[in-house]
Amino acid sequence: MQYRKNKKNGDEISALGFGAMRLPTKNGRIDKEKAKEQIYYAIDQGVNFIDTAYPYHGGASESFLGEILQNEYREKVKLCTKMPSWSIKKYEDMEKFLETQLDKLQTDYIDYYLIHSLGKGSFQRLKDLGVLEFLEKAKQDGKINNIGFSFHDNGDAFKDIVDAYPWDACLIQYNYLDEKTQAGTEGVKYAHSQGISVFIMEPLKGGILADVPEEAQKIWDNAPVQRSPADWALRWVLNHPEVTCVISGMGELDQVKENIQVAEETLPGSLSEDELKLYDEVKQVYHELMKINCTSCGYCMPCPRGVDIPTCFEIYNHKYMFKTRGTSFTYLTRLGGVFSGNESHAGLCNGCGKCVRACPQKLEIPTLLNDVSKELGGVGFSYRVKIGKAILVPLFDAFISISSRFSRRSGNNSVRKE
Structure with missing residues (x-):
């Protein structure tokens, strides 16, 4: 494993960290x-940084x-x-959440403790509540070793926050589509x-850079070195010293x-000039096709009205990025509740x-949802949902029943042959 140094404390950090926001699930829970x-x-192979929230x-x-x-x-x-910066209403909340997190993590200390999803407004509010003093005290008490923040705002706000305190670390959304985001x-x-x-x-922008449009895949396929789209995306970020x-x-x-x-x-610096030019070509494809700059992070969820916002945007983007028929x-079927x-x-x-x-992307979600509803739902959507439930569900049940009987027969035949 390649390691890169934290200049402030000498920590040797693996170039790849394991993010625990999208762990595998089963029946809606962590598998x-x-x-x-x-x-x-990952740890046995040298990964030594685990990120959660x-x-x-x-x-x-x-x-x-x-x-x-x-x-x-x-x-x-x-x-x-x-x-969780959004849940902090008073100084005592900071103490409560840190103690709760130490208990949940079953540890006496947290190596890197970040203020989550910081922006200009939230930082000023937390500063007024004494967040920097709290973090300093927690560090002195040995409950945290390093102080940092994760960030979702504009470039000017980022510089202001960086200048406000001698941070040990920051966590930034960055990939080859977000050079100026x-x-x-x-x-x-x-x-x-x-x-x-x-x-x-978000080095893969919520998976968007791993499952690429056909036009982008053609560019990668014509590269002198064959790599998966995910490989290309991760490599672009790691190339930065x-x-x-x-x-x-x-x-x-x-x-x-x-x-x-x-x-x-x-x-760092291992990508050639010719390889870097390929990223520019792929970026152009995305900029022409992608309608909504959503990373499927899920911070917008749960919706009080029950809207599956990330999936709405995913299906909408797929229609244009992959020219998918039947969206x-x-x-x-997926969002109308047919099944x-x-x-x-x-x-x-x-x-x-x-x-x-x-x-975090500052999207005007209600406006975008209205676009999705008009284009993918349209007039009479509720009526089509009712028709779907009346026709598709019985057909699907019948198909499953027939498939199940066939599978049992096939299984019995294979047993006899053995």
């Missing part, structure tokens, strides 16, 4: 055995990590979690110039293995704005 296998494998997996991520990161595995990693390249370089370790989130560690949310063991190999191979049907019985389509939005306040 503990599968997730443990992946995290242990209070709200990840509905609050279960920290507790899960507390269960599995014991003894030698706890000693092998730098554990990072975050103060939020902190961007300028912010990455500025933080590094101030001696702050730069950790990167200012980056300390790239946090990747990995849900499959094969993803862990691929990302580890990329992190081992990609030294209206997919929208009807599940639970409607979660864009038309349920009443414009309350809760999602807008939570969105």
